[in-house]
Amino acid sequence: MFKGQVTIKDIAKELGISPSTVSKALKGHRDISLSTKQSVRDLVEKWHYKPDPIALSLKSGLTKIIGVIVPEIVHYFFSTVISGIEDLAYDSGYHVMFCQSNESYEREVKAVETLLSSRVDGILVSVTKVTSDFNHFRKIQENGIPLVFFDRISSEIDTDRVVVDDEVGAFDAVKHLINIGCKNIVHLAGPQNLQIGKSRKDGYVRALKYFNQPINNQNIISCDTREEARIVVPELMKREKRPDGIFAVNDLTAVEAMNMIKECGFKVPEDVSVVGFTSGMISDITTPTLSSVEQHGYLIGREAVKLLIDRIEKKHNLPSQTIVIKTEMVVKGSSKSARSI
Amino acid sequence: MFKGQVTIKDIAKELGISPSTVSKALKGHRDISLSTKQSVRDLVEKWHYKPDPIALSLKSGLTKIIGVIVPEIVHYFFSTVISGIEDLAYDSGYHVMFCQSNESYEREVKAVETLLSSRVDGILVSVTKVTSDFNHFRKIQENGIPLVFFDRISSEIDTDRVVVDDEVGAFDAVKHLINIGCKNIVHLAGPQNLQIGKSRKDGYVRALKYFNQPINNQNIISCDTREEARIVVPELMKREKRPDGIFAVNDLTAVEAMNMIKECGFKVPEDVSVVGFTSGMISDITTPTLSSVEQHGYLIGREAVKLLIDRIEKKHNLPSQTIVIKTEMVVKGSSKSARSI
């Protein structure tokens, strides 16, 4: 009873019964007498007995722990997702173990090994930007551990997914730019080996087509970091045919694009309208505030956990499913055009 | 060998030796023959044997898991701390389990219970703004689990701590403003019931005294959110004696102050210099970039984990220690005064 924790043996000894009887009593087994059950419950209450999760795990082979791999915790979007994961996981009786891949393939592989060797019951992953070999994810599946991808998925692995409707979000963003009068919209695109990079570009292209604007390959530029924007955007502003709208694959890039535009002596949104992706706190603190496509990270986290727990507890046996979270175009200062439409 | 994982038994059976021999061989026990050791190692390699951490935990009573309780993950400062915690913990062979208290006392208490019942080896906590009863922390100590506070500490609990030197950070910030020529510096202050709110104000006051500037109570204004700044700062700018410097208790407030100053038709830093606290990503994306006091969250995380692991592994038996992380005044665009000094 000391050494920190009360065990089932302590209870049994005190009550003069066997450990197995205590165990059954606790589980409400039918063939334990009511009086025994009651005295066990009383003592459990009094001594604050809590079953040891480690012993439970050893028996059941389950840890009630969910592993999560994200590129970076220090990232508003991911921290909202994590927040959602955490909340629902705890409510469902699971714990959460985090690993950051720091956008490094090697660290991602290591994180997978770490989580597997920790015997987590399931794994949630948002893939790094640079991952192009997916064998470490296959290993998860070969071990029979449920795997759910969220946001940054790999299309090479057949598994459950929670994604944002990137294509539609991008379409809406570009549609908005067109609606406010932009005629020469540049897309600062993400890596095309990532689904989100591809989808957002596809949405951009589809919107242009839909509204009969010409598609110019010069207007699709690989640029998804602040550092790149710092180089790319000033180039853009020197073009003979200056862009009047920029749709960036993420908010940080969009913000830096705004800053560069201003540094080049132009105004946002008067000269160039800018729209980002992943509306977060950032979009509120810039001047002007940044129009952006809201991704509902918290919800993504919750849905991903729900899917994962369903798999772990085998609540269904459906083929892999993909849940699509709707995006929402949030118009703020960087694109509220005063120009006539 | 199937069912996912190879066990020591599988190895033993294959080699026709006993499990305990395998165990000893793996540990490099002196009285196992070299040839046996070699064949064990070979098979371990071939079959990818990994010891089951759960069985290890059951034996040792240790889980190699560290519990962390933070107010909010969605918070740049905390996410940097977590990042530091994560990195060092993993390098030291520990896993990390997170709980958010969401600034709620009840959730904090629940988080403590959760972590204790998970049998974590140690706990790191940054206390919520509202916690005034500390018995749940005492329970951690009574269970013999090492406890380390970081950033938001409780002075009622005798334990290891890692804190930021808020007072000196604030002093440096105000000193900087004075150095660049500010004569009328306003402090947008945090809640005075929180240690950080008080310390930062104290640093402000001390700096003014030290440089023989008058201390005006009108210049210390309770304002630590963007919403408040939106109301307070325009008032300030209407004063007969306009402030020429603002030292805000956090970056978000500082950023909104900048925005308000600009909205009132003044320039940053030409008319008013602004300095924040907790230099983060935010400070880079505003225009102008925000001068701020860097808190080194990542380092705080690492130091806290180091302290905790030392306690867990009983590397020393010193009385409770407090590590103070130095802050650093980072001068950026919002205070680079062109004025002569």
Next chain:
DNA sequence: TTGAAAGCGCTAACAT
């Protein structure tokens, strides 16, 4: 209605 025994994977004291 209750208890004894085995076993989850691993280790360590104690044989051989």
Next chain:
DNA sequence: ATGTTAGCGCTTTCAA
């Protein structure tokens, strides 16, 4: 140099 045994805390047949 290697094997046997017991036990960490719990559950679950199976026997009483």
